[in-house]
Amino acid sequence: xxxxxxxxxxxxxxxxxxxxxxxxxxxxxxxxxxxxxxxxxxxxxxxxxxxxxxxxxxxxxxxxxxxxxxxxxxxxxxxxxxxxxxxxxxxxxxxxxxxxxxxxxxxxxxxxxxxxxxxxxxxxxxxxxxxxxxxxxxxxxxxxxxxxxxxxxxxxxxxxxxxxxxxxxxxxxxxxxxxxxxxxxxxxxxxxxxxxxxxxxxxxxxxxxxxxxxxxxxxxxxxxxxxxxxxxxxxxxxxxxxxxxxxxxxxxxxxxxxxxxxxxxxxxxxxxxxxxxxxxxxxxxxxxxxxxxxxxxx
Amino acid sequence: xxxxxxxxxxxxxxxxxxxxxxxxxxxxxxxxxxxxxxxxxxxxxxxxxxxxxxxxxxxxxxxxxxxxxxxxxxxxxxxxxxxxxxxxxxxxxxxxxxxxxxxxxxxxxxxxxxxxxxxxxxxxxxxxxxxxxxxxxxxxxxxxxxxxxxxxxxxxxxxxxxxxxxxxxxxxxxxxxxxxxxxxxxxxxxxxxxxxxxxxxxxxxxxxxxxxxxxxxxxxxxxxxxxxxxxxxxxxxxxxxxxxxxxxxxxxxxxxxxxxxxxxxxxxxxxxxxxxxxxxxxxxxxxxxxxxxxxxxxxxxxxxxxxxxxxxxxxxxxxxxxx
Numbered sequence: 001x002x003x004x005x006x007x008x009x010x011x012x013x014x015x016x017x018x019x020x021x022x023x024x025x026x027x028x029x030x031x032x033x034x035x036x037x038x039x040x041x042x043x044x045x046x047x048x049x050x051x052x053x054x055x056x057x058x059x060x061x062x063x064x065x066x067x068x069x070x071x072x073x074x075x076x077x078x079x080x081x082x083x084x085x086x087x088x089x090x091x092x093x094x095x096x097x098x099x100x101x102x103x104x105x106x107x108x109x110x111x112x113x114x115x116x117x118x119x120x121x122x123x124x125x126x127x128x129x130x131x132x133x134x135x136x137x138x139x140x141x142x143x144x145x146x147x148x149x150x151x152x153x154x155x156x157x158x159x160x161x162x163x164x165x166x167x168x169x170x171x172x173x174x175x176x177x178x179x180x181x182x183x184x185x186x187x188x189x190x191x192x193x194x195x196x197x198x199x200x201x202x203x204x205x206x207x208x209x210x211x212x213x214x215x216x217x218x219x220x221x222x223x224x225x226x227x228x229x230x231x232x233x234x235x236x237x238x239x240x241x242x243x244x245x246x247x248x249x250x251x252x253x254x255x256x257x258x259x260x261x262x263x264x265x266x267x268x269x270x271x272x273x274x275x276x277x278x279x280x281x282x283x284x285x286x287x288x289x290x291x292x293x294x295x296x297x298x
Numbered sequence: 299x300x301x302x303x304x305x306x307x308x309x310x311x312x313x314x315x316x317x318x319x320x321x322x323x324x325x326x327x328x329x330x331x332x333x334x335x336x337x338x339x340x341x342x343x344x345x346x347x348x349x350x351x352x353x354x355x356x357x358x359x360x361x362x363x364x365x366x367x368x369x370x371x372x373x374x375x376x377x378x379x380x381x382x383x384x385x386x387x388x389x390x391x392x393x394x395x396x397x398x399x400x401x402x403x404x405x406x407x408x409x410x411x412x413x414x415x416x417x418x419x420x421x422x423x424x425x426x427x428x429x430x431x432x433x434x435x436x437x438x439x440x441x442x443x444x445x446x447x448x449x450x451x452x453x454x455x456x457x458x459x460x461x462x463x464x465x466x467x468x469x470x471x472x473x474x475x476x477x478x479x480x481x482x483x484x485x486x487x488x489x490x491x492x493x494x495x496x497x498x499x500x501x502x503x504x505x506x507x508x509x510x511x512x513x514x515x516x517x518x519x520x521x522x523x524x525x526x527x528x529x530x531x532x533x534x535x536x537x538x539x540x541x542x543x544x545x546x547x548x549x550x551x552x553x554x555x556x557x558x559x560x561x562x563x564x565x566x567x568x569x570x571x572x573x574x575x576x577x578x579x580x581x582x583x584x585x586x587x588x589x590x591x592x593x594x595x596x597x598x599x600x601x602x603x604x605x606x607x608x609x610x611x612x613x614x615x616x617x618x619x620x621x
Contacts, residue, residue, distance in 0.1 A: 020519060034419025040411055041425035044496065047433045050455055051443050063453040066462035111341055126333050128614070132340070132607055137346045139603035141553050143572040144592030145349030147356065147579050152349075166620050171345035174338060230433030235555045235572070240582065249438040253560070256442070263446055263453065270439035281434040282427055289500045293542055 055267035062263040077268035093251035101230035104169035108226050116181035134175040160242040168236050172208045173226040179294040184218025224284055225291035228277050249272045337463050357589035364583045376590035389574040400490045401547045408498025416506040433496040441560035444489040448479040482566035498543045505539030545606045571595050
């Protein structure tokens with residue numbers, strides 16, 4: 001298949017003495033550059049680490065200046081976030097986010113897989129034009145269509161309904177999914193599809209036994225990206241949901257205004273809400289690259 | 299989609315081995331080929347294109363939702379109001395400045411970091427993981443983190459660090475700038491650059507790793523300096539990946555709402571177009587005006603998108619021809 005191993009080793013050369021001086025000099029310099037890379041990595045991660053540390057501090061330590069780095073740790077911020085202090089419980093919002101993200105990802109795949117098939121395996125005419133139409137919808141600013149959607153939802157009683165978000169998130173991610181899946185399916189050698197057909201396999205058999213196994217990793221990458229974008233979305237969710245269907249990012253913004261600002265709690269809330277995406281993204285770094293580049297980088 | 303026009307010259311040749319597109323007129327079979335495409339196409343047109351048509355219609359009315367009975371057709375009146383509106387004109391400039399600054403700085407930083415990570419050193423995988431963390435934070439959470447945990451003048455990490463450093467030197471009155479009020483746009487940009495640099499780095503690193511290493515080694519043995527290798531081998535190879543990063547980054551950053559909404563609430567000259575439109579209908583309830591502004595933004599986007607799509611299609615054609 002096409003997954004690059006990101007940490008592809010350059011062919012190791014042995015025998016230092018045999019190296020020309022130019023290469024030896026380059027080696028020496030690379031130790032310093034490795035250190036620099038570590039420093040840059042730590043610098044970028046520092047705010048995230050600070051968020052986690054602050055979330056584990058008492059509010060008084062969180063608001064200390066200079067920062068109380070070594071203050072004793074506590075889970076109070078998390079306890080308050082999960083509603084032990086009588087505040088609103090985040091569980092409904094987390095569940096709404098999960099449902100909206102999962103359902104819309106499933107719907108995206110259901111719509112995008114057949115479309116990608118028609119754009120890669122059995123190509124329709126002018127398939128490139130169709131592909132670019134899909135991509136062009138992604139370039140229009142969503143905010144310009146928000147008002148009619150809001151009015152439509154208000155008049156049909158769809159406001160504050162998770163299914164409206166599912167529909168919108170599906171339309172938001174469908175172009176990306178079609179592009180990605182198209183590029184993954186196009187990698188499947190035609191010969192194996194034809195060979196199966198010559199052997200008398202039905203279309204369903206070809207799809208499930210030949211194409212699905214080869215395209216599996218690509219489908220996984222696509223699902224991951226769609227899930228992340230849906231989980232992160234805030235503008236639609238904020239305008240179109242109220243109490244019942246509010247998602248985690250909206251809960252996060254309201255949580256602050258309702259409680260006043262308690263830094264440790266805010267950080268705890270941010271950690272909890274970011275955790276699913278962080279975990280998924282760390283676990284599937286290569287898939288992330290493929291997905292973010294619409295399948296162009298493999 | 300159904301009636302093919304003359305074959306356009308820039309259409310990529312179908313890959314050898316692919317069944318050639320069928321001629322229409324063998325009706326049933328052509329439709330069987332098209333059928334899998336239709337659900338996605340119909341869904342997308344219904345959910346994304348229809349609202350824009352509705353926006354276009356609403357933009358021709360004088361409509362404030364606080365006075366629903368006063369709705370009247372005004373033609374292009376909203377457009378002249380929008381064009382003469384100082385706030386909206388400013389938000390166009392803000393959007394351009396914000397997008398350009400974030401995309402350019404992210405690409406340059408991303409390229410430098412990708413070059414660092416393109417060499418083997420102990421713990422390279424760990425460093426890459428540390429680097430992508432900012433991109434994986436939920437955008438609202440990232441914006442809150444910057445606003446409250448880093449920028450806050452009383453207890454944010456930045457001023458905390460300044461206090462700590464000053465104390466080392468025995469200074470009891472360290473500078474404690476109020477970051478967001480002193481430099482609002484830069485504050486928003488910094489938070490976004492922190493989030494998007496890893497994204498650019500990932501794409502460019504993938505580009506670097508698809509580079510043929512033999513060529514670089516050969517050039518080095520021939521006595522080429524590192525800079526020459528970068529300028530004449532690496533950069534041309536990365537061009538496609540740079541274009542892809544700029545394009546995708548622009549698409550998302552132009553539409554950024556979360557950071558502006560969270561860090562500055564659009565105040566202090568940081569209101570970009572998405573935020574301004576949101577405010578016009580959500581707080582000012584001026585449906586007609588908001589729609590007119592929306593239509594103008596769409597027109598602007600189409601102009602930019604046409605250019606951007608051309609970039610993608612050149613990439614795409616290379617992909618197709620290489621396959």
